[in-house]
Each structure stands twice: as C-alpha cells, then as structure tokens.
Amino acid sequence: MPELIELAVVGAGPAGLAAAAEASDLGVPVTLIDIFPQPGGQYFKQTPAELGGEPDEHARPLFQAADRKDVRAITETAVWGIFAEEDCYLLCLYGPPGTPRRLHARKILLAPGAHDLPVPFPGWTLPGVMTAGAALNLVKHQRLLPGRRILLSGTGPLQLILAQRLIDAGGEVVAVLDANPFPWRGWRHAPAAWGQWERLAEGWAAWRTMRRARTPLRWSHVVRRAEGSGQVERAVIGAVQGDAVETVAVDTICLGHGFTPAVQLARQAGCQQRYDPGQGVYLPVRDEWLQTTLPGLFVAGDGAGIGGKDVALWEGRLAALGAAGQLGRPVAPDRVARVQRELARQRRFAAVLLALFPASAHLGDLLTDDTVLCRCEEITVGEIRRVIDEGATTLNAVRMVTRAGMGRCQGRMCGGPVIELLARALGQPVETLGEVTPRPPVIPVPLDGLLEEEL
Amino acid sequence: MSAGRSYDAVVVGGGLIGSSIAYHLARAGVRTLLVEQGDLASGASGANFGNVQVEDAEFGLSLELTLQSHARFASLEAELDYDLGYRRTGNLLLVENERQWAIMQARVALLQAAGVQAALLDRHETCSLEPHLAPDIIIGALYNPDEGILDPFRLVYAYARRGQDLGLEVWTHTPVSGIQVRGGCTVGITTARGPVVAGCVILAAGAWSRELGRTAGLELPLQWVHGEALITEPLPPLTKNAMTSAVFFEATENAQEQVVGFCLRQRPRGNVMLGEAAFVTQRLSRRTTATALPGIASEARRRFPSLGRAGIIRAWAIPVAFVPDRQPLLGPVDGIAGLLVATGLKSTIILTPLVGELVAGMVMGAALDPRLAEFSPTRILAGA
Numbered sequence: 001m002p003e004l005i006e007l008a009v010v011g012a013g014p015a016g017l018a019a020a021a022e023a024s025d026l027g028v029p030v031t032l033i034d035i036f037p038q039p040g041g042q043y044f045k046q047t048p049a050e051l052g053g054e055p056d057e058h059a060r061p062l063f064q065a066a067d068r069k070d071v072r073a074i075t076e077t078a079v080w081g082i083f084a085e086e087d088c089y090l091l092c093l094y095g096p097p098g099t100p101r102r103l104h105a106r107k108i109l110l111a112p113g114a115h116d117l118p119v120p121f122p123g124w125t126l127p128g129v130m131t132a133g134a135a136l137n138l139v140k141h142q143r144l145l146p147g148r149r150i151l152l153s154g155t156g157p158l159q160l161i162l163a164q165r166l167i168d169a170g171g172e173v174v175a176v177l178d179a180n181p182f183p184w185r186g187w188r189h190a191p192a193a194w195g196q197w198e199r200l201a202e203g204w205a206a207w208r209t210m211r212r213a214r215t216p217l218r219w220s221h222v223v224r225r226a227e228g229s230g231q232v233e234r235a236v237i238g239a240v241q242g243d244a245v246e247t248v249a250v251d252t253i254c255l256g257h258g259f260t261p262a263v264q265l266a267r268q269a270g271c272q273q274r275y276d277p278g279q280g281v282y283l284p285v286r287d288e289w290l291q292t293t294l295p296g297l298f299v300a301g302d303g304a305g306i307g308g309k310d311v312a313l314w315e316g317r318l319a320a321l322g323a324a325g326q327l328g329r330p331v332a333p334d335r336v337a338r339v340q341r342e343l344a345r346q347r348r349f350a351a352v353l354l355a356l357f358p359a360s361a362h363l364g365d366l367l368t369d370d371t372v373l374c375r376c377e378e379i380t381v382g383e384i385r386r387v388i389d390e391g392a393t394t395l396n397a398v399r400m401v402t403r404a405g406m407g408r409c410q411g412r413m414c415g416g417p418v419i420e421l422l423a424r425a426l427g428q429p430v431e432t433l434g435e436v437t438p439r440p441p442v443i444p445v446p447l448d449g450l451l452e453e454e455l
Numbered sequence: 456m457s458a459g460r461s462y463d464a465v466v467v468g469g470g471l472i473g474s475s476i477a478y479h480l481a482r483a484g485v486r487t488l489l490v491e492q493g494d495l496a497s498g499a500s501g502a503n504f505g506n507v508q509v510e511d512a513e514f515g516l517s518l519e520l521t522l523q524s525h526a527r528f529a530s531l532e533a534e535l536d537y538d539l540g541y542r543r544t545g546n547l548l549l550v551e552n553e554r555q556w557a558i559m560q561a562r563v564a565l566l567q568a569a570g571v572q573a574a575l576l577d578r579h580e581t582c583s584l585e586p587h588l589a590p591d592i593i594i595g596a597l598y599n600p601d602e603g604i605l606d607p608f609r610l611v612y613a614y615a616r617r618g619q620d621l622g623l624e625v626w627t628h629t630p631v632s633g634i635q636v637r638g639g640c641t642v643g644i645t646t647a648r649g650p651v652v653a654g655c656v657i658l659a660a661g662a663w664s665r666e667l668g669r670t671a672g673l674e675l676p677l678q679w680v681h682g683e684a685l686i687t688e689p690l691p692p693l694t695k696n697a698m699t700s701a702v703f704f705e706a707t708e709n710a711q712e713q714v715v716g717f718c719l720r721q722r723p724r725g726n727v728m729l730g731e732a733a734f735v736t737q738r739l740s741r742r743t744t745a746t747a748l749p750g751i752a753s754e755a756r757r758r759f760p761s762l763g764r765a766g767i768i769r770a771w772a773i774p775v776a777f778v779p780d781r782q783p784l785l786g787p788v789d790g791i792a793g794l795l796v797a798t799g800l801k802s803t804i805i806l807t808p809l810v811g812e813l814v815a816g817m818v819m820g821a822a823l824d825p826r827l828a829e830f831s832p833t834r835i836l837a838g839a
Contacts, residue, residue, distance in 0.1 A: 083745040090745050270742070377724070390616060393627065397494045400501055400608040403724075408688045408768055434494075440743055444688060444766035447729075450752040455763075 002102035005031045007323055008091055009109045010079045010265065012066060013041020014309045015301025016111035018316035021065030026324040026331065031103065032066060033074045033093065039066045041113050042133065043309045047141045074099060081440030082108065082269035084294060092440070094449035101452050107296045107323040110266055111316060112303035114259035117359055118413050120373055121366045123226030132162050132256030145171045147252030151235050153177040153223040154256030156357035160206035162256060167213045174250050176210065177221040179240055179257070180357050189352040196349050224366050226253055240363070258359040260416060262303050264438040270294060275431035279305055280359060281416070282435050289322030290315055298323055307350040314343035364424050373421070374414040376407020384418060388425045394434040395419050408444055411436055459643065459650030462488045462624070464818055467631050467644065467667060468660035470500030471607065471803050474614035475811030476657055481623035483815050488653070489615065489623060490646055492630040496611035498661050500803070502773035504684070504720040504728050506697050507603040507805045508546055510573065513781050514565050516826050521802065522569065524809030528603070531808060537613035539605045540723065545696040546602035547581065549717070549758070550595045555701040559597045573599045587693050592758050602697065604720065607804060614811070633670035634658070634794065641671070641793030655818055659797045662739060662774035668796070673788055676836045677776055677799055681740060683747035684730030685770040693759065694721050715750035717758060727765065729755045736774070743772045777801070778836070785810065785830040787817060796832035
C-alpha cells in the first residue's frame with residue numbers, strides 16, 4: 001500500500017510555498033512536490049549557484065518554508081495523475097530514483113501555476129520565435145541573451161520587465177509592441193493600485209531603462225508575420241487594425257501575450273470546470289476555501305485563474321487554512337479574516353491589469369492557411385478550416401479528424417488557438433464548442449515511469 | 456409539442472456501424488436521420504487502434520461476412536472520396552505458451568480453409584519480421600499479411616459526409632431519451648431536440664444500446680468491458696505489424712477483475728498504441744483507472760524492452776460492447792415491427808461496409824441470407 005500522508009502540495013511556486021508555510025504553522029505535515037530541482041516556481045525561479053544565483057530577497061522566508069522539518073520536499077518529480085479513492089486520493093508520481101511512485105493523501109492542494117499563452121501568427125514556428133517566459137528564463141537564470149536584435153510583441157507590464165532585463169544584459173530591443181491601446185483610463189483604477197508601490201516602482205524602473213535605451217513602445221501594434229530562411233530574419237509589424245505594415249530586421253521575437261492556467265491536473269482528477277469569460281478559459285469551480293468540487297482537493301494560484309504572484313501567495317494561504325481545518329487543526333478566525341482581506345486587495349489589482357491588458361487572443365485575422373497551429377502534429381490552419389467546412393462543430397471533432405492537439409503537448413499549446421479558430425469560423429462563443437478532458441499522464445512520462453515500483 | 460420531424464428511418468448512434476448504415480440507407484434513397492449523443496465517433500468507434508483485422512473473427516458466418524466485407528476495402532476510399540489512411544500492414548497474434556499454440560494450430564487450419572493467407576510462424580520467423588520483439592517471450596505467432604490499419608475517426612466522418620451528400624441528415628450532440636413503440640410498431644424517438652417520427656429505428660449505439668433498448672421494452676443480452684489503452688509520443692520505426700497476445704483467446708471477457716493483455720500498433724506517424732486492460736462493468740465510464748496504466752506498461756516492456764524509455768502522452772478508457780456468445784446483435788427485433796439492432800460486433804471496422812449494406816437491405820425488405828437469423832437480437836443465448 002502507498003504511504004498515507006496528510007497534505008500533498010503540488011507545485012512549489014508562490015502559491016505552493018505559501019501554502020506549505022501556512023499549513024506547517026498549524027502543525028500539518030506537508031509533502032511539497034515540484035517538477036523542478038529547486039522550489040520557487042516560475043516567479044521565484046532560482047538562478048543556479050554556479051551562475052552566481054542567490055534566492056530572491058523577497059522569497060527568502062518562503063524558501064525557508066520548504067526547508068522546515070515538517071515539510072518534506074520531493075523535487076524533480078511530476079504528479080501525472082490523481083485518482084479519487086474511498087477516503088483519500090492516490091497521487092501518481094514520477095521522479096528520480098528513490099522517489100515514491102505512489103502516495104495516498106488525505107488532502108491535496110494543487111498549485112500548478114500557468115503556461116505562456118500561445119498566440120500563433122504566420123512564421124511563429126521559425127527558430128528565433130519564443131515566449132516571453134522562455135526569454136526571461138534565459139536572461140534571468142541562465143545569463144544568456146536569446147538573440148542580438150530582439151522584438152517583443154504581446155501585452156502588459158511583463159513585457160517591460162523583460163525589455164529591461166534584455167537591455168541590462170546587453171541586448172538590443174528593437175521595439176516593444178503592445179496589442180492593447182495605451183491605458184488612458186488607467187487612472188480610474190488608481191484606488192485598486194493604491195499600496196502596490198513595489199510593483200508600480202518595478203514598472204517605472206523598467207520604463208526608464210527602455211527610455212534610456214531609446215526602445216520604442218508601440219501601442220495597438222503586433223507582429224503580423226515572421227520571415228526568414230531557417231531562422232527569423234525579419235518581422236513584419238503593424239497596427240492591430242489596418243493594413244499599414246513595416247518590416248524590421250530582427251533575429252528574435254518574444255511573445256508576451258500573457259498566461260494560461262495549468263488546469264490539466266485538476267481536470268484529470270475530475271474537478272468540475274466552468275467557462276470563465278474574463279479569462280477566456282475553463283477554470284475549476286471553487287468554494288470560499290478554494291476547494292474544488294472534489295472534497296479535500298484545493299486549487300490555489302494561477303492554476304485556477306491568472307492573478308499573478310501576490311494573488312497566488314494569499315490563495316495558497318487561504319487554501320492551506322481550509323485544508324488544515326478539514327484535518328482537524330484549529331484555525332484562528334482573525335488569521336482567516338486577514339488572509340481573505342489581503343487576497344481581496346490583491347485580486348482587485350490583478351483585475352485592473354487584466355482589464356487594461358486583456359489577453360489579445362483576437363488576432364485570428366493574421367492566420368493564413370499555411371500557418372502551423374498544432375506544432376506537435378504539424379497541423380495547419382488550412383487543414384483545420386477544411387474540417388470545419390466539412391461540418392465539424394466542436395473542439396473534439398476538430399481534434400479527432402485532424403489530430404490537432406493529440407501530440408506531445410496534448411493541446412496545451414494549440415487548444416486555445418484551435419477553439420478560437422472554430423469560434424470565429426462558426427460565429428459561436430467559445431463556451432459552446434466543448435472542451436477536452438485531459439487524460440493521464442497529464443505530462444509525458446516514460447513507460448517505465450508508470451510502473452508502481454522502480455525497476 | 457409539435458408532431459416532430461418525420462423520416463423514413465432513424466439511426467441511433469454515430470459510430471462506425473451507425474454511420475455506415477446511415478450512409479447505405481441514404482445511398483438507397485431512404486430519407487434518413489443519424490442521431491448521436493456527442494460528436495461522431497465519440498464512443499468506442501473512436502477509441503480503438505484502427506485495426507482492419509480478420510484474425511479474431513468467430514468461425515462460420517462471422518468469418519464469411521468478415522471476408523466479404525474486407526473485399527470492399529480496396530475501393531472504399533474511392534467510394535467515399537475520403538482519405539481514410541488505409542494501408543495493409545500485417546498482423547501477428549503472439550503465441551506465448553503451448554496451450555495457445557494448440558489453439559492457434561486449430562485456428563490457422565480453419566482460416567486457411569476459408570481462404571485466408573494466414574500462417575503459423577515459429578519464434579525465429581516471427582522475430583525476423585519484428586526484430587525489436589523480445590524473442591524469449593514468444594514461441595511463435597499466427598501471421599496474416601493481409602490485415603491493415605485505417606483512421607477510424609475518418610471512416611466515420613467519411614460515411615457521414617458522403618451520406619450528407621446523398622441527403623442524409625446528421626444530428627450530433629443530441630441525446631436520445633427513448634424509442635417510441637405503439638401497438639407493437641416503432642413510431643419514432645424522443646430526443647433532446649424534440650420528437651422524431653419514423654417507422655423504422657436502427658439502434659447502433661454500442662454499449663449505450665442496452666439502456667435505449669429498454670425504453671422500447673427490449674432487453675438486449677449486451678454487456679461491455681471497460682477497456683483502457685495508452686499511446687506513446689512518435690517513435691522511430693519499431694514494428695510493422697499490429698500485434699496482439701493470443702492470451703485474449705484464452706479468457707478475458709468474463710473477468711470481473713481487470714485483465715491486462717497486450718496489443719500494440721504503431722501508427723503511421725510513429726506513435727505506438729499499447730493496450731489493453733479491461734474488466735466487465737455495469738457502469739458506462741470514460742475515466743481511466745490507476746491500475747490500468749502500470750499494468751499495460753509492464754506487459755508492453757516485457758515484449759518490447761526499448762519501450763521502457765518511450766514517453767507516454769495519453770491514456771484513454773471506453774466501454775466496449777460485447778455479447779456473451781460472441782456473435783453480434785444484428786437484425787430486426789421479434790415483436791417490435793420497424794426496430795432493428797446493430798451492435799456487439801467483434802471486429803467492427805472491417806465489418807462496417809457489409810453491415811451497413813445488410814442493415815440497409817433489411818430496412819428495405821430485401822431478400823437476405825436466412826442464416827443471418829443466428830445474429831437475431833432476440834435470440835436465446837446459450838447459458839443466458
């Protein structure tokens with residue numbers, strides 16, 4: 001029989017780390033599982049020590065949580081499936097030799113974070129096109145520049161942070177394109193931004209760096225096409241609306257359209273989902289403790305809807321309080337009230353960012369029939385449009401006939417763009433087109449890794 | 456409520472069998488509606504390996520029909536004007552003990568007598584066909600070079616599309632709540648889109664047929680296994696033939712416990728499909744179980760050790776209908792005029808062209824082979 005643990009926290013980013021600290025404060029032994037060698041997730045990702053990395057000053061107390069005696073960290077380990085059993089959950093794990101392959105957990109707190117939101121355009125499969133998240137990782141943690149002449153296209157403040165990092169590292173940022181218009185009405189949101197000094201200062205510093213480097217920031221602009229033979233050589237850019245375009249010589253294009261929640265594990269486990277029109281995705285339904293429709297299974301942070309680091313931290317704490325309460329630990333009402341208050345404040349600011357810089361997925365006009373949409377199976381827009389013409393009316397139907405989304409990434413990359421294409425072609429809202437149930441393993445695992453015991 | 460739309464025939468179930476029947480009816484000029492609760496091919500029809508296989512047919516009429524149906528595949532893509540991904544690959548039934556060897560010796564003689572090019576290979580011959588196969592596992596194989604593969608989704612879509620060109624109407628995402636019978640005659644169905652009037656209803660809903668049959672007072676001797684399988688990421692060429700362990704001929708279908716066997720098929724893109732784990736259940740579920748994946752994994756790596764490192768990208772589960780006497784339920788229902796059943800076939804893909812034609816013939820009152828009575832859905836099953 002697998003070992004029975006009290007609380008499994010899956011994901012050691014902001015939400016998972018904060019949850020582990022909160023739960024262990026209440027005397028709940030925590031098993032913290034993460035796929036990376038070190039805790040931190042994407043936001044607090046640690047730079048390898050051999051590259052001069054030190055933990056982020058702000059994150060230090062969080063990392064100390066992972067080192068507590070009653071927090072057992074299982075690193076470099078994927079949770080590839082969750083199965084409800086009679087009075088607990090079975091977690092299927094795959095990690096380095098010696099890692100347990102199966103655990104029984106009374107409660108589970110998922111903190112899986114998010115993926116970069118892919119927004120395809122003609123030429124996006126050329127080498128040299130990457131996500132802003134990947135570029136930030138390279139420059140921040142590997143101390144590598146992704147290229148020499150770099151174009152950023154997407155939306156929101158993360159692009160400014162990335163531009164700053166690239167400039168500081170000696171890269172030439174040709175331009176930063178934001179698909180949304182200048183946030184003239186941003187002042188209306190001043191009350192929600194009140195107190196967010198750290199983040200406002202961060203944005204301001206990035207903006208100053210760009211000014212010094214004379215990096216243009218162009219609103220309502222996007223990259224419309226990438227060109228080159230075997231590698232990005234030129235980007236055709238233009239206004240979101242209108243036909244005027246210009247061509248700029250670049251060797252790298254970073255796409256920063258935002259993030260999409262990593263909902264796969266919650267869905268595989270069987271949590272009920274609901275379409276969220278604000279975020280444009282299906283999200284797990286949660287109660288006031290962030291518990292899903294599966295009793296004792298909680299989801300916190302970006303994995304339940306994009307809110308950013310601070311929302312994730314407070315959600316992690318709230319869900320941990322909920323789980324600790326269910327495990328019979330006394331939970332102080334004033335602590336709960338404080339966490340709920342802080343969470344509400346952070347959610348207000350996150351809502352402002354989402355309102356000012358909505359994920360600009362509505363760029364479907366740019367797609368040409370030869371644009372590859374599903375990179376794993378190499379399925380083009382034209383092939384998908386053809387099966388829609390032939391009568392496919394749901395995401396599943398498109399997937400089954402074309403095999404789009406049936407490859408290695410299981411639709412993490414192309415699921416959104418395919419459903420967007422279908423919605424446009426049929427003139428129907430996305431939520432009427434069905435969804436795909438993720439199957440285990442939710443990330444690729446070697447066949448031997450599925451076995452209950454190591455060989 | 457209005458009287459509802461009216462058709463000559465309604466086919467319930469948009470899988471391999473239902474779509475073929477609907478196409479053949481439309482081709483014969485019958486005003487036909489095909490109703491499916493989800494997407495086309497969203498049940499067992501879309502959750503299989505795409506094998507066009509002869510080898511596991513029951514001897515007698517089943518095998519005879521299988522071979523007749525197989526003959527139609529050479530021209531099926533042209534007839535349906537659709538790329539089905541059909542190709543001949545060959546098939547191996549892996550023999551792993553003396554008992555299976557004896558069973559296969561009897562089978563190969565009967566297959567050959569029926570005109571099938573099957574041959575019994577020894578270990579050496581088998582491994583020279585499939586050099587990645589672990590030799591010490593097997594003692595030989597039953598080989599049929601004539602079997603093949605196609606994309607089952609595409610086959611269903613092709614039937615529905617060609618049918619629509621010929622006047623077929625298709626309603627997907629339309630659950631059927633009941634079959635209406637009045638005075639011993641079928642009068643129509645009730646659906647999520649309202650009632651449909653039809654003097655002829657063909658029930659081809661796989662495992663879902665039993666519940667629907669009950670709405671017409673019909674108790675079908677239909678059961679199903681909860682079958683599970685998984686698929687790797689694309690791999691370099693590993694096998695040419697589809698493979699199945701002959702253990703399936705010893706016993707699986709009566710197992711209440713999960714039985715894990717071995718079958719393998721490498722798709723043209725390189726993904727390797729591996730199966731399967733199955734148990735008989737009363738629940739209609741698509742959820743994978745925690746025990747199936749490791750079970751399939753250990754069976755697969757025993758025969759193909761190099762698969763141990765292959766990345767697994769997805770597993771799936773589906774109820775697959777079967778009849779305890781291993782013969783299909785095919786034909787009119789005694790006592791309910793206008794109601795026909797077509798489900799419980801063993802190797803469904805290969806039989807689709809012929810079953811579609813046969814059922815269309817039954818609907819139109821054509822003279823049929825009297826031996827088809829042995830597939831009657833209201834037959835008394837031995838031991839049932």
